[in-house]
Amino acid sequence: MGRIRTNSSTAEDLLIVVDRSAADPLHRQIAASIRGGIRAGRLRLGTSLPPTRTIAADLGVSRGVVVEAYQQLVAEGYLTSQAGGYTRVAAGPVPTPVDRRAEDRPAAGIDFGYGRTDVSSFPRAAWLRSARAVLTTAPNEHFAYLDGRGVPELHAALTDYLNRVRGTSARPENVVICNGYGQGIALLIQVLAARGARRLAVEDPSPDDDARLVAAAAGLDVIGIPVGPDGILVEALEQADADAVVLTPSHQWPTGGVLSASARAHVIDWAQRRGAVVIEDDYDAEYRYDRSPIGAMQGLAPDTVVYCGTASKTLAPGLRLGWLLAPAHLVDDIAAAKVLADRGSPVIDQLTFADFLTRGEVDRHLRRMRPVYRRRRDALLAALRTRLPDLKPVGVAAGQHVVTWLPRDLDEAAVVAAAARHGLAVQGVSRYRLSPAEPGGLIFGYANLSERAITEGVDVLADAVAEVRAHICR
Structure with missing residues (x-):
């Protein structure tokens, strides 16, 4: 390595690294060192560089090698050179991209962000038992390509579980397995748009990702329906002229x-009456702390409601396991869209989850976690x-977050x-409203915080x- 000083009192130190054992020619190595110094801001715009003879002598290379490096950088726009004058830096440093998401995050401290299930409590030993059972007993044909709906074992396990725990009216042939809620809602909206849907109604406020983004990308108009203390205002829904509505009714x-029961009806x-589709996002209903959870809407009208479920809140979002209970007239199209998207979800994960469900491990995990989350909420x-x-x-008293309204002076x-x-x-x-409204409010996610950290x-x-x-x- 040679450390070169320019012959200008205003120039900065110039570092050039030359490795004679490297495959790159010497002139490219010299050019790369100077280019890197310019990009990093170490060589500022207008800085004079040393004469080619000086660099050549210090590095022990021919002057022609340095001339070639300078000419390359002049051609690229990094340097400028005039006859009888110094060679100068002609470009500024590469700007560092600003991560806008990071602006909303504190440098360190406590994060009440929503959606952070306590993954440290994931039942690894029980999951491993199921995975081992699957790897030793699964039929060979399950490791080939399957249809877009997923494996039959998981269809059966899910319908048994959801009919028992969530009050659904599900049949195995109406289940489509997907990679979490995000993919499930994307597949469903894609199918509805292809069938002529033009307007999607969503709760206001509602999540600003997934359904709203996918619908807008598919060319659908997204309409916000105001929410009251008990959920969506059904009178406003009547005026929406929508082809589908996304709800979180539980x-x-x-x-x-x-x-309420009357609002659901x-x-x-x-x-x-409209031939519309109700999309039920049942994202965290298993966590109810003061009474039994309200049953799913899908159980009232399985030919009208598409039920969306996921393991993200009950177990861990990293599993990327979700499911749709779809009316018969939508199942084939959703399954075809799933095949087109990724040829189906991972088979071993599906079979492991099916075994995990049938062994009662989900029930046991929920019994362990409900008092933990309740203490954190309290x-x-x-x-x-x-x-x-x-x-x-x-x-x-439910779920993994709490909303508080702010007084009007804040x-x-x-x-x-x-x-x-x-x-x-x-x-x-x-940030989750489609239209301005008062009062302001805060969302406190508490699932992955200790009681001390919450306080x-x-x-x-x-x-x-x-x-x-x-x-x-x-």
Whole structure:
């Protein structure tokens, strides 16, 4: 390696690395070193470089090698050279891309972000037993290409489980296995769009990924239907002129309401009169802490409702296991779309999950985790009552998150930003709304936080809220 100083008092140090044992010619190595210094900002725009003779002498190479390197960089636009003058840097450093997502994250601290199931509690030993059983007993033909619906063993295990636990009216032939809810809703919307659907109704607020993004990409109009304390306002749905509606009736996301029996009947009647499809996202209904979960809407109208389920909240999102219970007239088209997408979900994972279900391991895991999540939820509510009593929690005692409305003197964006400055991540409700509405609110995901961390997080939030209020009073 040669360390070269320019003959200009304003130039910076120039580092050039030459490896004579390398396959690249010497002139390319010299050019690469100078190019890297320019891109990194070590050689600034306008800097004068040493004469070619100086570099050649210091590196022990011929002057022609350095001349060739300079000429290459001039041709690329990194350098500029004039007869009788110095060779100068003609380009600036490559700008570092800004990760906009990172702007919303604190550098360190507590994260109340939603969707972070406690994966540290995943039942590895039980899953391994099922995987071993599958690898020793699965028929050879299951390791070949299957149809887009998935393996029959998982169809049977899921229908038995969902009919028992979620009150569905499912038949094995109506099950399609997919890679989580994201793929399931994408396949379904793709099929509905191909059949002529033009408008998709969603709850407002609702998740801003998956259904809304996929529908917009498919050319569908996305219509927000306001949500009340108990879920979607069915009167507004009547006016929507939609071909399908996505609901979270057992635990509205994010506000936590449960759609009443009369409202469910109204939605089903609306869909049947219009020939529309109800898409039921049953994302976390197994976690209900004060009473038994409300049964799924699909059980009321299996020919009208497409039920979407997933192992992401019950076990772990990294499993990428999801399922659709689809009406008979949609199953074949969804399965064909699944084949076109990826030729089917991994067989060993499907068979392992089927064995896991039939052994009762999902039931055991839920029995273990319900009291854990309930204690964390209780710790969150107790800390809010103590430190931030004017933040009002809403929704039923269920799931893995809590929403609190903010008092009108607190701006949601200001509170979220102040919390981030204090090292706390918490999301606002407004980012999930399709239309502006009041009041602002915060979403607290608590599933993967200890009770101590939850209490400390609320303490930090209280300091952030005090900072916001102090700024208002100035």
